Amino acid sequence: MRITLDRRLPANHAARALRADAEAALTQRPKTLPPKWFYDEHGSTLFDRITRLPEYYLTRAERQILNAHADETARLTGARTLVELGSGTSTKTRVLLDALTAAGTLKLYAPVDVSAATLDRAAEAVCRDYPDLRVAATVADFETDLALPEHPEHPGPRLVAFLGSTLGNLDTEARATFLGRVRAELTVEGDALLLGVDLVKDPNTLIRAYDDDQGVTAAFDKNVLRVLNRELGADFDPGAFDHKAIWNAEAERIEMRLRARVAHRVEVPALALTADFARAEDLRTEISVKFRREPLTEELARAGLTVAHWWTDPQSRFAVLLATPS
Numbered sequence: 001m002r003i004t005l006d007r008r009l010p011a012n013h014a015a016r017a018l019r020a021d022a023e024a025a026l027t028q029r030p031k032t033l034p035p036k037w038f039y040d041e042h043g044s045t046l047f048d049r050i051t052r053l054p055e056y057y058l059t060r061a062e063r064q065i066l067n068a069h070a071d072e073t074a075r076l077t078g079a080r081t082l083v084e085l086g087s088g089t090s091t092k093t094r095v096l097l098d099a100l101t102a103a104g105t106l107k108l109y110a111p112v113d114v115s116a117a118t119l120d121r122a123a124e125a126v127c128r129d130y131p132d133l134r135v136a137a138t139v140a141d142f143e144t145d146l147a148l149p150e151h152p153e154h155p156g157p158r159l160v161a162f163l164g165s166t167l168g169n170l171d172t173e174a175r176a177t178f179l180g181r182v183r184a185e186l187t188v189e190g191d192a193l194l195l196g197v198d199l200v201k202d203p204n205t206l207i208r209a210y211d212d213d214q215g216v217t218a219a220f221d222k223n224v225l226r227v228l229n230r231e232l233g234a235d236f237d238p239g240a241f242d243h244k245a246i247w248n249a250e251a252e253r254i255e256m257r258l259r260a261r262v263a264h265r266v267e268v269p270a271l272a273l274t275a276d277f278a279r280a281e282d283l284r285t286e287i288s289v290k291f292r293r294e295p296l297t298e299e300l301a302r303a304g305l306t307v308a309h310w311w312t313d314p315q316s317r318f319a320v321l322l323a324t325p326s
Helices: 013-027 041-050 058-077 094-103 116-129 172-185 203-209 216-232 293-302
Strands: 003-007 081-085 108-113 134-139 158-162 192-198 241-248 253-260 264-268 273-277 282-289 305-312 318-325
Touching: 003 116, 013 216, 013 264, 013 273, 041 216, 058 094, 058 192, 058 305, 058 318, 081 094, 094 158, 108 116, 116 134, 158 172, 172 293, 172 305, 203 241, 203 253, 216 241, 216 253, 216 282, 241 282, 293 305, 293 318
Parallel strands: 003 134, 081 108, 081 158, 108 134, 158 192
Antiparallel strands: 192 318, 241 253, 253 282, 264 273, 305 318
16 A cells, blocks of 8 residues: 555544633634634635635745756755655645656655545545655644654655745744744754745735735635634524734734624534623634745744755745754
């Protein structure tokens, strides 16, 4: 078998995690929900549309950088294992798979995601398109379980890819914890981290990327309310909220929020709770931190990682960096 699937999450993990996150969000001030609950099937379809919107430059800019530097990355790392955190459908990583297999080093692809079904489909597609490659998929939540999979025949060096500016969804404390865990796992000689991050730029450009003219991002944001209704029996009315994308200049991050149009009450039977929303009260659904080179380099250094290479697109909107253990 060229495909293995290691299930590190219990079958009820998603249901339990959603209940815990929803209860915390609706009983605290300010109300804050993690962005991972956007991505049910409909939410994933909406996000795929977002990545093709003219305002949403992030995916195109990152792909442009990877296309320009994938061969260089393959040469610099000589990776025999490519680990991808939050791999999803594994489509964005094809340029790295192509470069590493062309270089003749890659033997193992190790995607990590919370969805077993998504991993199954992605692993089959990768095995079909890369007949000499093994796939060791892991069902895990990288925020809490970061044990990097190894294959006894091909232990390393390993290239850990964390793309899509997902690092920006973590606040300062959570980033420090996450980067420290990554560094602790980079134990094989030659191991490295490939990180994609969005950069600070004109706030209007940033706001447009998260509040497009077609309203796709607004639908994506409100979809989380439908997830809560379906999974927890809640009675959220998506029409009672407005989607807002706000630039927090002090924290240098975009915040997506659902703002109550009127004061109202929401019942959540599965949690046996009632949540009151004041008029204009926000439910924050996502943060997306934007980075500058020097502060991010310092963050990585505190975690024990050295930036070896820093690449941007021609407009310097986005960066992909290669970091190695210090």
